[in-house]
Amino acid sequence: MVALKKGTEIELVVENLSFGGKGLARVNNFVIFVERTIPGQRVLVRITRKKSSYAEARVLALLEDAPQAISPRCIHFGTCGGCLWQNLPYEEQLKVKRDMVWECLAHIGGLAHDVVLPALPSPQIYYYRNKMEYSFAARRWLSQEEIDHNQLQKPRNFALGLHVKGFYDRVLDIEECHLQSPLSVAILKRVRQFALNSGLPPYNSLDHTGFWRFLVVRDSKHTGQILVELITAPDLNRSSPIEELASILLAEIPEITTIIHGVSEKKAQIASADTQEEISGPGYIEERLGDFHFRISSGAFFQTNSEVGKILLDQVQAGCALTGREVVWDLYCGTGTMAIGVANDARSVVGFELAEEALADAGINARLNNVDNCEFVLGDLKGLLDDLSFLVERYGSPDVVVTDPPRAGMHPSVIKQLADLAPPRIVSVSCNPATLARDVKMLMEKYHLLRVQPVDMFPHTPHIETVAILERK
Ligand SMILES: C[S@@+](CC[C@H](N)C(=O)[O-])C[C@H]1O[C@@H](n2cnc3c(N)ncnc32)[C@H](O)[C@@H]1O
Known part of the structure; x- marks a missing residue:
């Protein structure tokens, strides 16, 4: 051996x-x-x-090659950190994802009975994303051909695209991407051409110098609205060409409805601005999930695949099993998608959210959908739930808690408080089966896990969304 x-x-x-x-x-x-x-x-x-x-x-x-392998659609497949499985038939991806959810629940959560249902597919497996974040970088990822022939096809010190997995300082210059609409790629290419000729350097994450940082494109699938956010470092020389770039984009791509200039001084490579200026348009886009209408500001969370967002909402509505008499708490409510989606079947709903921008959208979204039995509370759930008796007195003891935390899952103190609160039903939405399993394990003393429904929000990637239904013992 x-x-x-x-x-x-x-x-x-x-x-x-x-x-x-x-x-x-x-x-x-x-x-x-x-x-x-x-x-x-x-x-x-x-x-x-x-x-x-x-x-x-x-x-x-x-x-x-594997007998089941199919031809990947994208020229960047194999290098880009976005899609890993374009060569795996979609039905196989769904099976693998379902099994991964069960493995996490069995190994991390210690569950003995497989209650994971087959994964629900995404109606669209390409062009499904309503948001893409592209990074500028001062180090372009070189192709094998460029390395082999020692001949550069484009400047090596400028890139706009997606990170190569495992290389935080290097970016693959994206020429095509099949996850967002072709218009998003047209915007990417036009912004790259302008930035490259602007005389201003891209951000260098090693020494934290440079101007151009991120391009965020939000692209509504149902209203056709498009939001472009250009995130840069502060403009120290007051010579920012953003206004000029915005005019070019609006003239050449009239589908764009909002342009925002965000400025970030953060050292971390996250596409989130410290300050924002609306250059054109209302500063948000609107999107629909079924009959519900949502306004989404540039920094607020929204389910990335709108078609699957609707399926997820259907699953949450079914999981809540409401009769019109219940009090519902929606933890990590974002722009209010779930809270508003279940409000018509509940007595009252209260949503909790950390991000101010998202919470402001949630209030407006409730009015947009003629929902008047929802309230929204701003704050960090780790701390907000400390005074449970006050919250229960103020909003009513919940019959159902919907929880949809970020990838890291719920903070242990939040899970403990949720267990103390002990609502008869918990509908737990998660984009990370490992943290779902960890969180569920902490609730097992008081709850039965009835079922877990995987929903495929992200075709061609290993990510999977789940809706788990827990009932108090
Ligand atoms: C996965 S999103 C879910 C949003 C919403 N349920 C939806 O369907 O659009 C998670 C949300 O939790 C919020 N969040 C993150 N950490 C939080 C915390 N400690 N307390 C409250 N909200 C938090 C984020 O701002 C984000 O809006």
């Missing part, structure tokens, strides 16, 4: 996919995770990391 250590080159056949999306192969029962592979592929790999119970490896050559 080959002694496995960092640098060892070895031939493997990938057996299945692990949580997070890596292929899993075995050598004498020793597990090796291989980036960017699918089951059935025979690959030559190099071990990049060796631990006592597993190793990680990078593909050097694809020796034989």
